[in-house]
Amino acid sequence: MKYIRQIHLDSPGTRSEHISRVNHSDTPTGSLSESSRTKIVQQITAGTETYCSHSTNGAQAAVVVRTSGLGIKYITTVSDGRETNNLLSLPQY
Incomplete structure (x- = not known):
């Protein structure tokens, strides 16, 4: 299981499609590791x-x-009507 806790946006940086890298951990408070969007897409597609x-x-x-x-694959949160739990609300680095 992965927990994405920080995002990096490429310009113009206004939509989930602009997330290029993320910092994530194996627990909600663990140490952070960086991965590209491509790597995270591969892991989710593989079942993580x-x-x-x-x-x-x-x-x-x-x-x-x-x-x-x-045709570009990107990551986003499941829409539930709450802005506070989406990827774009995470701290940027």
Whole structure:
């Protein structure tokens, strides 16, 4: 299981499709490791459960793989109507 806790956005940096790298851990509070979006997409596709984990508010949501209109695979959270638990609400680095 992976917990994504920080994101890096490429310009223009306004949508989930712009997430290029993430810092994640094996527990909600463990030490961080960096992975590319491609690597995380591969792991989720292979069956690794992955969650967005916000350390300041405790919010979590499942992360899934989607495909953009241009055919690019990206990661996003399962929509549940809460803004506080989505990937774009995580700290950026």
